Amino acid sequence: METNGNEQKDPRAMKSLVVVFSYHHRNTEKIAHAIANVLGAEVKTPRQVRPEEIAEYDLIGFGSGIYGATFHASVLDLADRLPAAAGKNAFLFSTYGAPAVFVDRKFVENNHRQIRETLLAKGYTITGEFGCAGLNTNSFLKYFGGLNKGRPDAEDLRHAEAFARNMKTKVA
Numbered sequence: 001m002e003t004n005g006n007e008q009k010d011p012r013a014m015k016s017l018v019v020v021f022s023y024h025h026r027n028t029e030k031i032a033h034a035i036a037n038v039l040g041a042e043v044k045t046p047r048q049v050r051p052e053e054i055a056e057y058d059l060i061g062f063g064s065g066i067y068g069a070t071f072h073a074s075v076l077d078l079a080d081r082l083p084a085a086a087g088k089n090a091f092l093f094s095t096y097g098a099p100a101v102f103v104d105r106k107f108v109e110n111n112h113r114q115i116r117e118t119l120l121a122k123g124y125t126i127t128g129e130f131g132c133a134g135l136n137t138n139s140f141l142k143y144f145g146g147l148n149k150g151r152p153d154a155e156d157l158r159h160a161e162a163f164a165r166n167m168k169t170k171v172a
Contacts, residue, residue: 014171015056016041019049020063021072027095027134027152028065034157035061035093035130038164046074051081054088059127059171062115063093065134070114079118086123089171092116093160095134095152103133127170130163132156 016039022029029043036043039059054060062079064071071094092112096103108131109116116126133148133156152160 014039014058014168016059016061017049017054017057018043018061018063019046019075019078020044020061021046021075022063022065022095023072024065024138025135028063028093030152030157031093031095031130031132031160032061032063034160035063035164035167038161039168046072046078049078051078051083054082054085057088059089059091059167061091061093061167062119064115066094066096066098066111069111071112076115076118079115079122082119082122084123088124089127089167090119090124091128091130091163091167092126093130093163095132097134097138097148099133099148103131107131128163128167130160132159 018032018036018041020028020032020043022032032043035041041061062075064075070076092115094108094111096111098107108129111131112129119126133151135148135151
């Protein structure tokens with residue numbers, strides 16, 4: 001069958017990858033799997049990804065807990081090592097230990113700034129950003145049972161799934 005190059009790609013055939021670093025309580029890993037289930041994506045850690053393999057994917061998600069107002073160093077290092085990719089679709093997601101009641105969209109965007117700027121400089125198109133609270137038992141918080149207990153919760157996972165459906169539609 002001949003094609004004229006104007007056909008839309010079948011979203012079910014979209015090949016996706018979710019790269020995640022999740023350490024303390026696996027908060028971000030929970031979000032990664034919720035997103036990956038919707039996208040039919042593989043989930044890998046930054047150490048499992050070879051920069052040159054990114055070219056195989058139509059959509060790549062980069063996720064991390066927030067450490068010092070940015071992504072974990074292993075995710076940032078991977079982003080630094082990626083080859084240029086004009087127009088390749090990427091999305092960002094994170095979990096944060098800050099009190100959820102004080103967080104807004106700007107807070108999430110600020111925490112994503114470093115990786116977003118790196119990917120944009122390499123030619124990636126950022127199709128969306130997602131963030132939600134995660135259990136934080138760092139420092140003195142462990143003596144009080146932590147902050148954001150039970151997070152991410154079922155509602156956070158539903159929001160992550162809705163975010164993934166939106167990413168799928170945008171890229172299709």
